Amino acid sequence: MAARPDSEDIAMDDAPTSHQPEVKDDTMVDDAGEDVEEEEDYEEEEEEEEEEVQRVKLLPGSTETAASFEFSNEGHTLGNALRYVIMRNPEVEFCAYAIPHPSEAKMNVRIQTFEGTTAIEALEKGLRDIQELCDVVTDKFVAAADDFEKKKAAAA
Amino acid sequence: MPHKPPTQEELEKRKIVGVNLETVTDVSSTDFPGHYPGEDHAWDIERFKRGFSVEFHQNDPHEASFSLIGIDASIANAFRRIMIADVPTLAIENVFVWNNTSVIQDEVLAHRLGLIPFTGGREGLTDFLKWYRKPANGDPAECKDFNTVALELNVKCEHNENADPNEADPTKLYHHAHVYAKDIVFKPIGRQVDYFSGEDIIRPVNPDILIAKLRPGQEINVQMHMHKGVGSDHAKFSPVATASYRIMPTITITQPILGRDAEKFQRCFPKGVIGLEKVTAEEAAQKGSGYEGHEGELKAVVVDPKSDTVSREALRHEEFKDKVKLGRRRDHFIYLVESTGQWKSDAIFLESVSHLKAKAKALEKQLVNMVR
Numbered sequence: 001m002a003a004r005p006d007s008e009d010i011a012m013d014d015a016p017t018s019h020q021p022e023v024k025d026d027t028m029v030d031d032a033g034e035d036v037e038e039e040e041d042y043e044e045e046e047e048e049e050e051e052e053v054q055r056v057k058l059l060p061g062s063t064e065t066a067a068s069f070e071f072s073n074e075g076h077t078l079g080n081a082l083r084y085v086i087m088r089n090p091e092v093e094f095c096a097y098a099i100p101h102p103s104e105a106k107m108n109v110r111i112q113t114f115e116g117t118t119a120i121e122a123l124e125k126g127l128r129d130i131q132e133l134c135d136v137v138t139d140k141f142v143a144a145a146d147d148f149e150k151k152k153a154a155a156a
Numbered sequence: 157m158p159h160k161p162p163t164q165e166e167l168e169k170r171k172i173v174g175v176n177l178e179t180v181t182d183v184s185s186t187d188f189p190g191h192y193p194g195e196d197h198a199w200d201i202e203r204f205k206r207g208f209s210v211e212f213h214q215n216d217p218h219e220a221s222f223s224l225i226g227i228d229a230s231i232a233n234a235f236r237r238i239m240i241a242d243v244p245t246l247a248i249e250n251v252f253v254w255n256n257t258s259v260i261q262d263e264v265l266a267h268r269l270g271l272i273p274f275t276g277g278r279e280g281l282t283d284f285l286k287w288y289r290k291p292a293n294g295d296p297a298e299c300k301d302f303n304t305v306a307l308e309l310n311v312k313c314e315h316n317e318n319a320d321p322n323e324a325d326p327t328k329l330y331h332h333a334h335v336y337a338k339d340i341v342f343k344p345i346g347r348q349v350d351y352f353s354g355e356d357i358i359r360p361v362n363p364d365i366l367i368a369k370l371r372p373g374q375e376i377n378v379q380m381h382m383h384k385g386v387g388s389d390h391a392k393f394s395p396v397a398t399a400s401y402r403i404m405p406t407i408t409i410t411q412p413i414l415g416r417d418a419e420k421f422q423r424c425f426p427k428g429v430i431g432l433e434k435v436t437a438e439e440a441a442q443k444g445s446g447y448e449g450h451e452g453e454l455k456a457v458v459v460d461p462k463s464d465t466v467s468r469e470a471l472r473h474e475e476f477k478d479k480v481k482l483g484r485r486r487d488h489f490i491y492l493v494e495s496t497g498q499w500k501s502d503a504i505f506l507e508s509v510s511h512l513k514a515k516a517k518a519l520e521k522q523l524v525n526m527v528r
Contacts, residue, residue: 056522071519077237078515084230088199090189120523127520132201133231134513137224138506140210144222145502148212 058120059108066112067119074107075099082109085133086126091117159194172406175482177471185228185486213490220501223404224489232401232489238508239399241388245498246274246281246305246358248392249288250381257374258335265368269309269380270392272337272365273496277356281498284351288383301346305358305382308341313370330372338363340380358382361497395504397494404488405464408481409456412446417475418456424470431459462490 059068071078079097086095086109094112111119162170174181189197207226214221224232251266258265275281288303299306313332326333337360344352352358368376387394407429413421414435422430432454440451447455466484470476495501 052522054522054525056519056526058526074515074519077234077242078512078519080230081234081512082516084228085199087188088197090196090198120526124520124523127516127523129199129201130516131513131520133204134509134516136201136205136208137210137227137235138509140208141222141502141506141509144210144212145215148215 062119064118065115067110069109069111069119069123071107071109073105075105076107079107079109081130082123082126085129086111086122088129089122089125092122095122162192162195171486172483173403173486175405175466175468175484177468182486187228215502217500218495218497220491220493220495220505222491222502222505224491226487227489228487229489234512235505235508236399236401236491238511239396239493239504240394242386242511243395243499243504243507244287244384244386245393245395245496246276246285246382246384247390248272248274248307248380249383249385252379252381253377254379255375255377258368258370258376259374260368265376265378268367269340269378270390272340272367273361273498274358274382275361275498276352276358280348280351280356284347285384299381301348303383304345305348305352306343306345307358307380307382308343308378309335309339309367309380310341310375310377311335311339311370312375313372315372326369326371330370332370334366335368335370335376336363337365337367339367395496395499396501397496399491399493399504401489401491404485404490405461405466406481406483406485407458407461407464408483409458409479410481411479412450413456413476413479414447414450414453418454420473421456421470421476421480424473424476425467426463426465428460429458429464431457433457 053072055072055074057070057072059070062068076099079099083095083097086092092111092113095110097107097109099107109123111122113119113122170186173183186192187197191197204226209225211223211225212221213223248270251262251269253262253266256262256265260268284302285305286302289298291297311332313330316329316331319329323329332339340360342352342358370376385393407425412435418432422432424430435447435450435453435455437451439445439447440449442448466482468482470480471482491505493501493504495504499507
């Protein structure tokens with residue numbers, strides 16, 4: 001990566017995450033920059049952990065209760081499902097998703113909440129609700145499949 | 157004005173999408189907080205659990221049909237999309253052509269080989285095999301036993317000395333006139349023998365897929381590497397031939413349809429959807445039912461709305477005007493999943509559910525590190 005330590009052209013806050021100074025304490029662990037040594041370690045490892053890249057971003061102009069998020073490499077699959085569960089949250093005043101351009105693999109979610117909760121909390125709750133929902137669907141699906149097999153075996 | 161809780165009838169009505177002669181009504185779901193004043197529509201997992209059910213219609217390895225009832229279209233559609241585009245399978249990705257003197261060009265042959273569905277031991281396919289990472293420009297390929305499956309196809313067409321001189325069938329006249337998927341040989345490397353041997357061997361799902369036709373002197377000698385991939389990258393990686401859903405049709409007969417009309421009404425629908433029953437004495441005795449004096453006549457009854465195609469044919473005829481109402485249940489999805497053979501059909505659906513969960517989980521974790 002061509003680092004430009006002296007460049008004054010870009011204000012630090014506007015620079016992409018990969019160009020911002022690494023924070024040493026544990027509060028911010030995820031750096032998108034590719035550490036060469038780490039890369040090699042990953043390749044050697046057989047139990048490969050997917051290299052974690054930050055895929056959610058808070059878009060500029062967002063406030064506590066009204067925020068836009070940008071998801072990389074997500075589409076209608078997650079976008080619409082997430083929109084639905086977030087809209088079911090009574091604390092949420094408005095939620096919508098968009099794919100601004102089809103040739104960019106990006107999906108935006110807009111959340112506006114009433115006072116009392118924040119947009120980030122609403123998004124977090126939405127993602128948790130999807131997980132809970134998936135567990136219920138799996139349980140009921142497996143039970144129904146077993147039931148169906150039993151009935152078929154009994155009829156035969 | 158104090159709010160009256162909705163009746164059961166009203167709740168049922170809210171689920172119905174109206175299908176009329178020229179229009180479709182009430183398409184969007186309305187189960188959101190604030191839509192009905194005074195009603196609580198907040199997301200509640202316990203309420204979802206109570207209202208949600210799964211019903212199987214068919215469950216075979218290559219084809220499964222089931223209903224998810226009490227779920228929103230956005231979630232149902234996410235499962236469908238994931239089944240098609242995000243559930244990983246193993247397919248031929250690289251073809252190394254040592255010799256190909258057949259009439260099929262190398263690139264066409266490679267494409268055909270890529271589309272052949274393969275299967276093998278489930279444990280090896282899901283747990284042992286990992287993603288293959290494409291090496292950076294110029295780097296040598298990192299083909300290991302846990303990310304690459306090697307195959308070979310080496311066939312040569314020759315004259316059959318024992319064939320009848322008057323034989324016209326090329327498959328009898330020559331050896332290997334037809335090259336089939338079953339001619340592809342699996343070459344295990346490393347620990348692959350532990351996972352892919354015996355009945356778990358990597359093999360084409362359909363052994364009789366025709367790959368090429370040869371004539372004496374022609375030969376095909378290729379090596380192939382299979383990698384894991386997803387349908388969003390290339391359709392050959394999609395685990396399903398089709399994964400789709402229909403929404404449950406509803407047919408409501410609001411006024412009696414009798415006699416010849418009933419027979420005609422039955423013919424407006426696919427077979428088995430509408431049945432004919434005799435009007436009972438009890439019904440005929442009931443005043444205002446519309447059956448008075450029709451005892452013993454045939455009346456139309458709805459038997460199997462699930463089989464309806466919602467052609468709206470019944471709405472075109474004057475005699476059924478205001479006697480029938482067509483619709484669909486917005487929260488009842490009838491899935492049809494046809495596997496290409498690498499996964500069992502019901503396993504593909506389960507995988508799609510856990511994929512959505514994993515997606516949400518990974519993103520939830522990322523919120524902590526989000527650049528604010």
